[in-house]
Amino acid sequence: MGFRTYLIRRIVYALIVLFVILTFNFAVFRLMPGDAEKMIIDPRFSPEARMALRKQFGLDDPPLVQYWKYITSLLRFDLGQSFATRRPVASELAERLPNTIVLFLTAFTLTMIIGTAVGVYAAQHRGTFAETFVTGAGLFTYAVPTFFFQLLLLMLFGYYIRIFPIHGTMSAPPPDGAFLRFLDRVHHLILPAGSNVIIGFGSWALYTRNTMLEALGQDYIITARAKGLPRRDILYHHALRSVLPPIVTLIFLSLPGLVTGAVITETIFSWHGVGRYLMDAVLQQDYPAAQGAFYLIALAVIISNFMADLVYGLVDPRIRVGAGERR
Amino acid sequence: MALLEVKDLKMYYQTLRGQVKAVDSVSFEIEKGKALGIAGESGCGKSSMAITVLRLLPGNGHILGGEVRMDGLDLLSMSEEAFRKAIRWSRISMIFQGAMNALNPVHRVGNQIVEAILTHEDVSRQEAVDRARRLLDMVGISPRRFNDYPHEFSGGMKQRAVIAMALACNPDLVIADEPTTALDVMVQAQVLRAIQDLREKLALSMMLITHDLSVIAQTCDDVAIMYAGRIVEYGTATEVYKKPLHPYSMGLVSAFPNIAADKSPVRSVPGFPPNLVSPPEGCRFHPRCPLADDRCKTEEPASIEVGGNHHSVACHKVDVTAGGIDIWV
Amino acid sequence: MSGETVAAQAAVQSAPRRKRSGIADFWAQYRRRPYGLVGLVMLALYIAVALAAPLLTPYDPRKTEFFLADRLAAPIWARFVIPRFRNAPPTSRYTIHPDQWKVERQERASLSFEEAGDRGETAVIRFEPSSEGGGGARSELSWRVHYGFNPPNTFEGKVTYRVEAPPDAMTQLSLAIVDPEGKEYDIWGTAVYGEQDWTTAGLDSRDLQMKTRLNMTIFDDPAKVIFATKGDYRLVLKASSESPSAEARLFLAPAKFNILGILHGLLGADHMGSDLWAQLVYGARISLIIGISAAVIGVALGTTIGIISGFLGGPVDEFLMRVADVFLSVPTLPVLIILSAFLGKNMWNIVLLVAAFSWMGSSRVVRSQTLSLKERAFVEAAKAAGASDAYIMVVHILPNVLPLVVANMVLMMPVAILYEASLSFLGLGDPRIPTWGRMLQNARAFGAFTELAWWWLVPPGLAITLLSLSFTFIGNTVNEVLNPRYRERS
Numbered sequence A: 001m002g003f004r005t006y007l008i009r010r011i012v013y014a015l016i017v018l019f020v021i022l023t024f025n026f027a028v029f030r031l032m033p034g035d036a037e038k039m040i041i042d043p044r045f046s047p048e049a050r051m052a053l054r055k056q057f058g059l060d061d062p063p064l065v066q067y068w069k070y071i072t073s074l075l076r077f078d079l080g081q082s083f084a085t086r087r088p089v090a091s092e093l094a095e096r097l098p099n100t101i102v103l104f105l106t107a108f109t110l111t112m113i114i115g116t117a118v119g120v121y122a123a124q125h126r127g128t129f130a131e132t133f134v135t136g137a138g139l140f141t142y143a144v145p146t147f148f149f150q151l152l153l154l155m156l157f158g159y160y161i162r163i164f165p166i167h168g169t170m171s172a173p174p175p176d177g178a179f180l181r182f183l184d185r186v187h188h189l190i191l192p193a194g195s196n197v198i199i200g201f202g203s204w205a206l207y208t209r210n211t212m213l214e215a216l217g218q219d220y221i222i223t224a225r226a227k228g229l230p231r232r233d234i235l236y237h238h239a240l241r242s243v244l245p246p247i248v249t250l251i252f253l254s255l256p257g258l259v260t261g262a263v264i265t266e267t268i269f270s271w272h273g274v275g276r277y278l279m280d281a282v283l284q285q286d287y288p289a290a291q292g293a294f295y296l297i298a299l300a301v302i303i304s305n306f307m308a309d310l311v312y313g314l315v316d317p318r319i320r321v322g323a324g325e326r327r
Numbered sequence B: 001m002a003l004l005e006v007k008d009l010k011m012y013y014q015t016l017r018g019q020v021k022a023v024d025s026v027s028f029e030i031e032k033g034k035a036l037g038i039a040g041e042s043g044c045g046k047s048s049m050a051i052t053v054l055r056l057l058p059g060n061g062h063i064l065g066g067e068v069r070m071d072g073l074d075l076l077s078m079s080e081e082a083f084r085k086a087i088r089w090s091r092i093s094m095i096f097q098g099a100m101n102a103l104n105p106v107h108r109v110g111n112q113i114v115e116a117i118l119t120h121e122d123v124s125r126q127e128a129v130d131r132a133r134r135l136l137d138m139v140g141i142s143p144r145r146f147n148d149y150p151h152e153f154s155g156g157m158k159q160r161a162v163i164a165m166a167l168a169c170n171p172d173l174v175i176a177d178e179p180t181t182a183l184d185v186m187v188q189a190q191v192l193r194a195i196q197d198l199r200e201k202l203a204l205s206m207m208l209i210t211h212d213l214s215v216i217a218q219t220c221d222d223v224a225i226m227y228a229g230r231i232v233e234y235g236t237a238t239e240v241y242k243k244p245l246h247p248y249s250m251g252l253v254s255a256f257p258n259i260a261a262d263k264s265p266v267r268s269v270p271g272f273p274p275n276l277v278s279p280p281e282g283c284r285f286h287p288r289c290p291l292a293d294d295r296c297k298t299e300e301p302a303s304i305e306v307g308g309n310h311h312s313v314a315c316h317k318v319d320v321t322a323g324g325i326d327i328w329v
Numbered sequence C: 001m002s003g004e005t006v007a008a009q010a011a012v013q014s015a016p017r018r019k020r021s022g023i024a025d026f027w028a029q030y031r032r033r034p035y036g037l038v039g040l041v042m043l044a045l046y047i048a049v050a051l052a053a054p055l056l057t058p059y060d061p062r063k064t065e066f067f068l069a070d071r072l073a074a075p076i077w078a079r080f081v082i083p084r085f086r087n088a089p090p091t092s093r094y095t096i097h098p099d100q101w102k103v104e105r106q107e108r109a110s111l112s113f114e115e116a117g118d119r120g121e122t123a124v125i126r127f128e129p130s131s132e133g134g135g136g137a138r139s140e141l142s143w144r145v146h147y148g149f150n151p152p153n154t155f156e157g158k159v160t161y162r163v164e165a166p167p168d169a170m171t172q173l174s175l176a177i178v179d180p181e182g183k184e185y186d187i188w189g190t191a192v193y194g195e196q197d198w199t200t201a202g203l204d205s206r207d208l209q210m211k212t213r214l215n216m217t218i219f220d221d222p223a224k225v226i227f228a229t230k231g232d233y234r235l236v237l238k239a240s241s242e243s244p245s246a247e248a249r250l251f252l253a254p255a256k257f258n259i260l261g262i263l264h265g266l267l268g269a270d271h272m273g274s275d276l277w278a279q280l281v282y283g284a285r286i287s288l289i290i291g292i293s294a295a296v297i298g299v300a301l302g303t304t305i306g307i308i309s310g311f312l313g314g315p316v317d318e319f320l321m322r323v324a325d326v327f328l329s330v331p332t333l334p335v336l337i338i339l340s341a342f343l344g345k346n347m348w349n350i351v352l353l354v355a356a357f358s359w360m361g362s363s364r365v366v367r368s369q370t371l372s373l374k375e376r377a378f379v380e381a382a383k384a385a386g387a388s389d390a391y392i393m394v395v396h397i398l399p400n401v402l403p404l405v406v407a408n409m410v411l412m413m414p415v416a417i418l419y420e421a422s423l424s425f426l427g428l429g430d431p432r433i434p435t436w437g438r439m440l441q442n443a444r445a446f447g448a449f450t451e452l453a454w455w456w457l458v459p460p461g462l463a464i465t466l467l468s469l470s471f472t473f474i475g476n477t478v479n480e481v482l483n484p485r486y487r488e489r490s
C-alpha cells in the first residue's frame, strides 16, 4: 500500500468520525427528551423573536431537512447565538481560541521536550536514580488526578506563597508596554501550563525510556555496536531515530487528551479559553454555546488524530515508501 | 602465529537463578585465510562465544578468564575505545544470527554500509558510497538498490546486504553466526555460495557458526564441536567427519553418511542439553552418553590430542570410540 | 464414537479444569509480587472503610446535617499544628433543662415544674395579675456556662415556650448574655399578647436582627465581641407579664445554646458546617461503587463485543472495530460533560456514561485473543461436533479470555473513578451524594483556598490518588501473572 492510499484512508476515516460527531451534536440537542425549542431558543425571548428564531433554525421543518441545514451551517462555522451574551457563538469562540492554543501549545511542547529528554537519559543510565525517578514520575502521571494536583499548586503558589496569579489570562488592567504585557501573560501561564507539564512528562519519559530500551536490545543495535560506531551515534542515530515513529505518533495522539484536559485546567485557573467556555455554557444551560464549543473541541481532536496518522506515515519509511499499514 | 588465538576463555551470564556457564574454558585457533566451523546444539554457547570475542556482551555477561589474541595482541585488555576503533569491523566483523533484523529499518541499506566505512576509514563520503555499491554488487545486489530501505529487500537480499556490510572495512576475520538459518533452502544455497566465493576471492579468515554440519563440510577447514559451553572435539574438518572421536560428535556426524549430500538438520542425539547453571559433574555429556561409566560421572575429561594433525577430543572413552564402531544404533 | 466427538469432549472438559487449578496457582504467583500485595492491602483498607463508614463517624452526610460546627471549621488537631488555632474553640452544645435555670429574682411570680406531655418536663412561671398601678410581675432566671477559649465566630440557640394568658395580657421574654465582667448583652426578646401555643424561637449571632439589637453593624461579629474573654458567662432569661385580669403562665421547654466550634472533628467542616471526615469516609463507598460498576459494565460490554467481533469475523468484525475506532477518537470528557448535563445529575447516569465510553480497549484485546483461540484445536473440535456459535463463544472462548478480562477490569476501575471525580469536580455530579470530586469542588467554590484549608483539599485528592494507585498495582500484577505475553505492553 502506497502512501497515497494510506493518506486517503486516513482522510476518509477522519471524515467519518467528523460526521458521527456532527450527528451526535445534532441528536443530543434536538432529539433528547424535552422541548427542542427550549434547547435551541432562549425561552426568555419575546414570542415574536422566538417565532423568528424558530424559522431561522427551521424547527418546523422535518428532521432530515433540519439535519441538512444544521450540517451546512456548522460547516460554515455558523454556530448560532449565545443565550447568555446574545452574541454569535463563533465570534465568542474565536476570541477564546488563541488563549487555549497558547496554553496548550506551551504545555505540550515542554512536556514533550522534557519527557523525551528525561526518558532518553534514563534509558542510558540504567539502574541509577534517573530510572527510579522516571518510573515514579510515570506512576505520578497515571495515578494523580490532574485537577487535584492543579488545585494543590494553586493553593500553594496562589494563596499560600503568593507568587503566581490565581486566575485569568492576564492582569486587569494589563501593564503598560508590550514587553511588560508579555511578561504578565507568561506569569499567568506558569501555573496552568506548568502543572500540565509536571503531570504529563512522567508518562512520556517512561514511554520513551521503554521504547528506547526495547530498541537498544534490537539486533540492529548490536550490529551497530559491532560496527564500532561511537556510543553517541548508536544512541541517537540508531536507537532514537528508530523509536521516533512511535514517539512522534504518540506526541500527536496525546493532543486529544490535552484538548480534553483543557476543560478542567481552564476551569481551575479561570483561563479565558474554549474549555471553560464549554463548562460555563453547560452549567448555564446555554445550549448553542455548549454545542459550538463541543464542536470546536471535537474538531481539534479529529484534526490531531489525523495529524498523528499523517506524521506517522511520514516518519516511518515502511509507510512512506510502501509496504504494510500501521500495526 | 595464528590470526586469532583463544585460550581457556570463560564467560558467564549472571542471572537470578545463578551463573549461566555459557562459555567455559574454550580454546581454539584460526589461521590466516582459514575457516573454522563451530557446531553444536542450540543453547550450547556458540553465539555467546562469538560475542565474547567481539566484546559485545550484554550487561549481565562477564568474562572470567582466558585470553583472546589477534596477531599476538591481547584483545581483552584493550580499552573499550581502542578496541572499538582498532578491532571492531576493521579487523573482525560479524554476521549476526538474526541478520534479518540486523539492518535498522529506518535507515537506507546503503547508508548503513557507508556508515561502517566512514567510522573506521579516513575516506570521503563519495569513496565510501562507491565502495558500498561495489560491495552490494559483489554479493549480487544491484547497486541501484543502494537507496532502498530494509523492508524493500527480500530475506535473502537482506542477508547478502549484511554480508556486504561485514566486508566493508576489509576485515581479517569474519564471524558468521548461523548466516543462513532464517532463509529458505534455495536462498540458503545462494548465500552460502556467495560466502564461499568471497572467501576464496578475498582470502578471508572466517569463523562459521551453524547447526548445519553440511555447511561446515562445504566451507570450513577446521571444525570445533561444542557441547554445554565446552569444545568437546576439535580438528580438521575432514578428519572429524571421517573419524569422529567424541560420542556426541559421532552422533552428529552419523546423520551424514555422505558428507557432500544435501543438507539435513543436525540429527538429534537422544536426551536434552544440560542446564548451564549447574551442568552435570564429570563429563558434561555423561547423562546422554551410551558409553558412560562411573569415571565419566565424576572426573572431567581433559582434552587430549589423538593421532597428530591437532585433532583433539575430551573423552575418557577414546579407546572405544577410536575403534570406529557406531555407538548410536 | 468418532474421533472428532472424543476430541470435542476433551475440549469441553479442558477449559474448566484449567480454571480450577488456576486459582491456587494464581495466588501462589500473585503473593510473590510486592506491588500486588501493597495494592491489595490498600484496597482492603478502602473496602473496610467503606463498609464500616457508619462506625467511623456519627454523622451521615447523605442527610443534611448542617452547622455541626462553624463554617470552614478546622480539624481538632489543628490546635497542635497551626498557631492561630492553638486555643480555638471546639463546638459546645448545651441543652438547658428547665430545672437547670437558677432563679435570680422574682417579683410576684413563682416558678414550678410540670410534665407537659411529649415535651417532657417544663418550667412554669406563674405571674400574678397586675394590680392597679402596681406594675407587672417579673422573673429572672439564669444559667451559668464556662467559656475558656479564644472567641468563637458563631453562637446560636433555641428557646421553646408557650404562654397561657387572658387576651388582654402582655408577656415579655428576653435573653441576655452577661460576660465575666458583668457586662450585659441583650441578644433576643419577644412580646406575646394574650395566648400563644408552643413556639420555638431561633437566635443566631449571624442574624442581622441580633446585630441590630446589639447596636452593631452587619460587619460586626456578636460572638467575637461577647465571648472576648475567658471565664464564667451567664445566660439570663428575663420574663415579665402585665396581665390585668387573670394570672398569666409562661411554659419553658428545654432550651438550646450552642457555640459553634472553629475546630471540629478529624477533618473539620465544610462551608455548611457539615462534617468533612464523614464525607470522606462515605465517599469511599461511592467511589468504589462507581468505579467497580462502571468498570464491570464497560468491560463486560467490551468483552462481548470483542468475542463476537473476533469469533464471527467478516463484516461484523469490520463494523464493530470501526465503531470502536470512532469511540476512541471522540473527546471523552467533553462528551461526558454534555451528556451528563442533559441526562441529569444522577450517579447511575454517570456510571452508564463512563461505561459506554470505556469498552474499546478491552474489546480490542479480547478480540485479538479470540482470533488466536479460534484457531485452536478445541474450538475446531467443538465446531466439528456441531456446537452453535453462541455455545462456543460462551463455553470455550469466554473462559479463556477471562484472565485478560479480569486484568482489564481492574485497570479500568481507576479510570472510571477519575472520570466520576472529574465530572463531580466540574459540578456535574449527583448533588445528593457525597463524593470526593464534589468535596474538591466545594473546597474550590466555597473558600477553602482563601482560608488555606488544605485539610479540606488534600484528603479527598489523596484518597482518589491512592485508590487509583492500588487498582493500578493490582491490575498490573494480575496482568503479569495471568497474561505474561502482554507484560511488555504496559
Ligand SMILES: Nc1ncnc2c1ncn2[C@@H]1O[C@H](COP(=O)(O)OP(=O)(O)OP(=O)(O)O)[C@@H](O)[C@H]1O
Binding pocket: B013, B014, B015, B020, B022, B040, B041, B042, B043, B044, B045, B046, B047, B048, B049, B058, B060, B061, B097, B276
Ligand atoms: N543475556 C543472557 N543472560 C543469561 N543467559 C543467557 C543470555 N544469553 C544467552 N544465555 C544463555 O546462555 C546459553 C548459551 O546461549 P547462546 O545464545 O550462546 O547459545 P547458542 O549456542 O548460540 O544457541 P543457538 O544455536 O540457539 O543460537 C543458553 O543457555 C542461554 O540460555
Ligand SMILES: [Mg+2]
Binding pocket: B046, B047, B048, B097, B177
Ligand atoms: Mg546462537
